[in-house]
Amino acid sequence: MKPAERRLRRELPVVRRHLTTSAGLALLGAVLVVGQAVLLAGLLADGVAGHGPQRTALAALGTVLALRALLAWARGALAQRAAAEAQRALRERLVERLRHTGPRRLAARRHGETATLLTRGLDALDPYLTGYLPAMAATAVVPPAVIGWLWWTDWASALIIVVTLPLIPVFGALVGMHTARRTARQWRLLARLGGHFLDVVAGLPTLRAFGREHHQTGVVREMADAHRRATMRTLRVAFLSSLVLETVATLSVALVAVPVGLRLLAGELDLRTGLVVLLLAPEAYLPLRAAGAAFHDSAEGIAVAERVFALLDEEEPTAAAPVASVIPAAPVTPVTPVASAVPDGRTARLCLDAVTVHHPGRAAPALDAVSLTVRPGEHLALVGPSGAGKSTLLALFLGFTAPDAGRVLVDGADLAGLDPDGWLTQIAWVPQRPHLFAASVADNIRLGRPDATDAEVRAAARAACADGFAEALPQGYDTVLGEHGAGLSAGxxxxxxxxxxxxxxxxxxLLDEPTAHLDPQSEAAVSRATAELMRGRTAIVVAHRRGLLPHADRIVTVRAGVLHPDPAAEGLVLS
Incomplete structure (x- = not known):
């Protein structure tokens, strides 16, 4: 028995009650099995002897069969209820644990794995609680009861069963160890797939902005295919193990049946006793065969229980396990553009021509007939209250949002007619809350250019004033971050x-409030890096604080989806 199984029984009263109830029902079932065999043997023996059927014996046999059917229904219903209560208890404990770890420690975990664990994972406990646990209770009760009755009826047959019965658990254990390893790997692949998929979905706007979203189609497909292959390998082992257990049980029953037949022919055994032995011998092996078959169905549930208890026992947050990087190690093969050629971003004039944008669920437009022109190399600052439409304006230039009316123009060409991938290669976007993936620091920076060398990555970090803290991390640029950059400050x-x-x-x-929510020291560092980044580029900056305003050539106020130029800000130049 694995530690997770012992802990389930120790910490969940419902599991202990379920095990006790299953043992009691199994004992009652053993009594009914013996009674059924005795009654049926008597009826068959009397029929052969010419005594004819006995109504009392037939009624008794019918009653026993009805009781066995009722017992099977009760066992299934009680098992389903116990499984539901056990899963609910584990979910509540796990959610309570995650709630008290705090947002920072919670973010350090693999959210996708945790979500998989709370949903699909805990559901995998069903086969363990409804199949394997009752079967194990039956193995402890039914074989001794059947062998005891057979020993009293025909000790020679009972001795053969006692000798051959251990073969089933021995072969089951040998195959089960192999199955447990394969099932654990299958679960790890499923959790990895869930975590990676969640990370990709959360960072999809960032991947889209850097033109790396196509790479993830292949990555997710490869991970899903790896999980499929692991599942099929596990199923093959389970099917083969069932064949092994059935073969061993069949041969064992044959070892009982052949001597009984020979003794019947020799007149050393009466027909009634021989029939009782032949009817009860398979029942002695049946619980072990059922437990062996149920073990393979329940192996995933045991692996899930181990992971649940590992999370419950976790004292300190650990670094997120490396997953398949969302950042390709080599340039993605470019998609052949089917739209118009993209103008050169260094000389392109960006324009909004009477653009109106409505967001779903909002009556007022996010932008109302807005017209704006940004000259090549100009630094434009957008200011205004939250919800005024500043981020929507950036989304228009990124191509993430399509206008309901009006046009977005790039050197006179409608952005809707340009190749979107080609256009995004000319834009660097820094959102207000940048998405960092569960990958290394270097890989997160390398999203800007996947074929960049380590030296180029470090040079970019120095230019952004990020080299100091990056080199101070435990593994430097190779340090794997938690989801959403857990372990790092906002700055x-x-x-x-x-x-x-x-x-x-x-x-x-395009910069969307790059200094928002930062402390003064971080704001100063980010402002210096941003000012350096803006040199020689066309820049549109959404700013809530004044740190970046001195570096703007022009300031435009956005209020209720309408632009209000600020003439007093003209003449501010990049220092």
Whole structure:
């Protein structure tokens, strides 16, 4: 018995009650099995002897069969209820544990694995609680009861069963160890797939902005295919093990049946006793065969229980396990554009021509007939209250949002008609809350340019003032971050996002409140890095604080989806 199984029984009263109830029902079932065999043997023996059927014996046999059917229904219903209560108890304990770890420690875990564990994972306990546990209770009760009755009836047959019965658990254990390893690997692949998929979905806007979303189609497909192969290998082992157990049980019953037949022919055994032995011998092996078959169905549930208890016992947050990097190690093969050629971003003039945007569920437009022109190399600052439409304006230039009316123009060409991938290669986007993936620091920076060398990655980090804290991490640039950059401050995450932009070296820069939610020291560092990044590029900066305003050529206020130029800000130049 594995430690997780012992702990389930020790810490969950419902599991202990379920085991006790299953043992009691199994004992009652053993009594009914013996009674059924005795009654049926008597009826068959009397029929052969010419005494004819006995109504009392037939009624008794019918009653026993009805009781066995009722017992099977009760066993299944009680097992389902116990399984539901046990899963609910584990979910509550796990959720309570995660709630008290705090957001920072919770973010350090693999959210996808935890979500898989709370849903699909705990559901895998069903076969263990409804199949394997009752079967194990039956193995402790039914074989001794059947062998005891057979010993009193025909000790020679009982002795053969006693000798051959251990073969089934021996072969089952040999195959079970192999199955447990394969099932554990299958669960790890499923948890890895869930974690990676969640990470990709959460960071999809970032991947789209850097043109790396196509790479993830292949990565997710490969991970899903690995899980499929592991599942099929586990199923093959389970099917083969069932064949082994059935073969051993069949041969063991044959070892009992052949001597009984020979003794019947020799007149050394009466027909009634021989029939009782032949009817009861398979029942002695049946619980062990059922337990062996149920073990393979329940192996995933045991692996899940081990992971649940590992999370419950976790004292300190550990570094997130490396997953398949969301950042390709080599350039993605470019998609052949089917749209118009993209103008050169270094000389492109960006325009909004009477653009109106409505967000679902909002009556007022996010942008209302907005017109704006950004000259090549100009630094434009957008200010205004939250919800005024500043981020929507950036989304228009990124191509993430399509206008309901009006046009977004790039050197006179409608953005809707340009190749989106080609356009995004000319833009570096730094959002207000940049998404960092569960990968190394270097890989997170390398999202800006996947083919960049280590030296180029470090140079970009120095330009963004991120080299100091990056080199101080336990494994430096190879340190694997938690989800969403867990373990780093907001300022450090912002500087890594700026390092991406430095590495990409795109001619157009879109910054969405890069200094928001930062402490004064972090704000000063990010402001210096941002000012350096803006040099020689067309830049549109959404700013809530004044740290970046002195570096803007023009300031435009956005209120209720309408632009209000600020003439007093003209003349501010990049220092």
């Amino acid at each position: 450090q995450r912002q500087r890594l996002a700026l390092a991406r932009a430095f590495l990409k070296d795109a001619p157009i820069l």
